[in-house]
Amino acid sequence: MKIPPYLKKGDLIGVTCSSSKMDLQAAEYAAGVLTSWGYRVHLGITVGTSFHNFSAPDELRLEELQDMLDDPEIKAIVFGRGGYGMICLLDKLDFKKFRKHPKWICGYSDVTALHGHINKQLGIPTLHSVMCSGIRAETVENVYVESLRQALKGKNYKYSFEPNDLNRTGKASGQLIGGNLTLLANLSGTVSQPDTRGKILVLEDVGEYRYRVDGMMYNLKRAGWLDKLAGLVVGTFTDAQETATPFGQNEYEIIHNIVKDYDYPVAYGFPVGHTNENYTLKLGLPHELQIGEKTCKLIDRS
DSSP: OOOOOOOOTTOEEEEEOSSBOOOHHHHHHHHHHHHHTTOEEEEOTTTTOOBTTBSSOHHHHHHHHHHHHHOTTEEEEEESOOSSOGGGTGGGOOOHHHHHSOOEEEEOGGGHHHHHHHHHHTOOOEEEOOOGGGOOTTTTTSHHHHHHHHHHTTOOOEEEEOOOTTOBOEEEEEEEEEEEHHHHHHHTTSTTOOOOTTOEEEEEEESOBHHHHHHHHHHHHHTTTTTTOSEEEEEEEESOBOOSSOOSSOHHHHHHHHTTTOOSOEEEOOSOSSSSOOOOEEETSEEEEEEOSSOEEEEEOO
């Protein structure tokens, strides 16, 4: 495993919108925060532009992301926002220079596709983290934005979170992988599907119909994602959708039903996902999961 260099004061961060469009003023605010941390920031030309639901046509989004992956001066890429569009670019990206000189890929949601692809094909760690869209005046001083700052510096973390009645207690050790459930299901059966054996898998999602969450979990189960996990961490499932006839289970109950036949520890309600409570996670690096009756912890062991 080749770990990207952690950042030093004066290092350059690239900001690109490889998926959906983002407001320029919001991106400039986030860039100002990153600058206040001691970094230089380059805003790409896809920031503040729009092309239907995307920031720009596929060709332009691909060109800019490729340039940032290849540029030796850029030490981290913080994506503007998620949405949709990364899956369109994966098979056209060239990672030769990135493999030799890796840098931190920072984001979540649609960026999950890139995290998964890099994990499977390159074995290089990435950061599942807040993006520029999440660095706002009302969040800039919270512990979740701060967790990105600390991770970029190379600081280890120990996150504590509240127990849940559905938890399966125990301890697990392994590399942390995962992210957005919809994107992981999209990677299933492709060259980008990560190897989950002995890993701690993280899941979260937003705005999905509950029957679709059930279907995607069955997808993971039937494709072998869940068979030999070391542990499972379930984050937030916000803005749940229902059809005219309610599904009858919430997201945690759905997942609990799918994984009931396994014996590894499972934690529900970890602060990660499409909310302001979104801890930075070092995907691809060793972690320890401790699930007790009264205390729950996710510990960075890198």
